[in-house]
Each structure stands twice: as C-alpha cells, then as structure tokens.
Amino acid sequence: MKTNRDEILRNCFTVFVSKNYERATITELSRACGLSRMGIHHYFPNKQAVFMAVADRYVFEIQTPENKFTAADGTLAEFIERYIDGVRQTMAQLLALCKGGGDVALNIYYLNFMMQVRQYYPGAERKFRTLMQLTQAYWRQAVEQATRSGELRSDLDPSHIAGLFHQIHFGLSFEQAFLNGLDLEHLYRQFRCLYSLIRS
Numbered sequence: 001m002k003t004n005r006d007e008i009l010r011n012c013f014t015v016f017v018s019k020n021y022e023r024a025t026i027t028e029l030s031r032a033c034g035l036s037r038m039g040i041h042h043y044f045p046n047k048q049a050v051f052m053a054v055a056d057r058y059v060f061e062i063q064t065p066e067n068k069f070t071a072a073d074g075t076l077a078e079f080i081e082r083y084i085d086g087v088r089q090t091m092a093q094l095l096a097l098c099k100g101g102g103d104v105a106l107n108i109y110y111l112n113f114m115m116q117v118r119q120y121y122p123g124a125e126r127k128f129r130t131l132m133q134l135t136q137a138y139w140r141q142a143v144e145q146a147t148r149s150g151e152l153r154s155d156l157d158p159s160h161i162a163g164l165f166h167q168i169h170f171g172l173s174f175e176q177a178f179l180n181g182l183d184l185e186h187l188y189r190q191f192r193c194l195y196s197l198i199r200s
Contacts, residue, residue: 003051005043008033010097015056017113021051036090048120050084055117058097062090065134076146080191083138087169088184107181132166139165152198180199185187 011032044050068086139162146152
C-alpha cells in the first residue's frame with residue numbers, strides 16, 4: 001500500500017483529535033496509516049514530530065485567514081457574508097477529515113486538540129497569537145474601508161470594532177464547542193446585529 005505524507009497527516013489527525021497526545025502511541029498512529037512503526041519513522045523521527053506536523057496542517061495552516069477568507073474589498077456587509085462562508089468551508093473540511101473516526105464529535109474534540117497543541121507544541125502560543133492578530137487585521141481592514149466609504153459611523157475605533165467581531169466568533173466557538181458545535185446561523189445573526197449598531 002502506497003502512503004504519502006498527506007495521507008499520514010490526515011490519518012494521524014483523526015487519531016490525535018479523538019485521543020489525548022499522551023494516549024496516542026506510535027504503534028496506533030502507524031496502524032491508522034496502514035504502516036509499520038518503521039514506515040512512519042521514514043517520515044517522522046518521533047511522535048512529537050508527527051503531532052507538530054499534524055498541528056501545522058490542521059490548525060495553523062487551515063486556520064490561517066488567507067486560506068479561509070478573501071480580502072476585505074467591497075462592503076463590510078459583503079465581508080461578513082464571505083467570512084461566514086470561509087468558516088463554513090473550514091468546518092466542512094475538518095468534518096470530512098473526521099469521518100470514519102468512530103464517535104468523534106468534532107466540536108469538543110477539535111477544541112481539545114487545540115488545547116493539546118498549546119501544551120505540546122513548542123512555540124504554540126506565539127503561533128496562536130499570530131493567527132489571532134492576522135484574523136483581527138482582516139476585520140480591521142474591512143471596518144476601516146467601510147468607515148472611509150461612509151458605510152459605518154465615522155466616530156468608531158476600527159481596531160475596537162474589529163476586536164468585537166473577532167471576539168463574537170471565538171466566544172461562540174468556545175461556548176458552542178460544549179454543545180453541538182458552532183451554529184453558523186447564530187454567528188451570522190450576531191455579526192448582523194453588531195453591524196446594524198455601527199452603520200451610518
């Protein structure tokens with residue numbers, strides 16, 4: 001059976017997302033990939049290296065704003081629509097990867113996986129901070145453009161408003177991870193509510 005690095009990362013993601021890092025063994029990761037222990041070591045020297053490669057692909061790459069959202073051209077109302085579409089597509093990709101993972105419920109397990117990344121990935125705090133700053137920068141650019149065009153009130157602080165949009169998304173993501181996962185319609189309504197309060 002021919003296995004490439006992308007397949008290994010997909011299969012190992014399913015294992016890591018359904019188990020804690022400590023409980024996932026190289027043997028189990030190898031088995032999930034249809035490889036021997038030596039086979040997986042051909043690609044990665046140890047479990048932490050596998051874990052970091054999986055985190056790079058399924059947290060830091062997939063959540064990078066430029067991989068999720070288009071630039072903040074057009075109106076803020078249009079940007080909100082595109083932002084929701086980007087979140088929807090990312091969630092669909094992650095759900096598709098977890099199919100066949102047994103009783104994996106993506107919402108809580110993905111949040112748990114990100115907590116593991118924070119704990120076991122050296123330098124993760126810096127990378128998470130960069131992701132958050134990049135996302136807020138997308139919002140800030142959209143808000144600044146909407147303010148210049150007259151779509152929004154001119155007395156607003158674009159950085160503050162960008163932070164509010166960002167916090168609505170991540171606050172709901174965290175809260176709803178403990179329930180049935182992020183409700184995109186609810187997120188959209190929250191965005192639209194804030195938008196209605198700041199329009200000219």
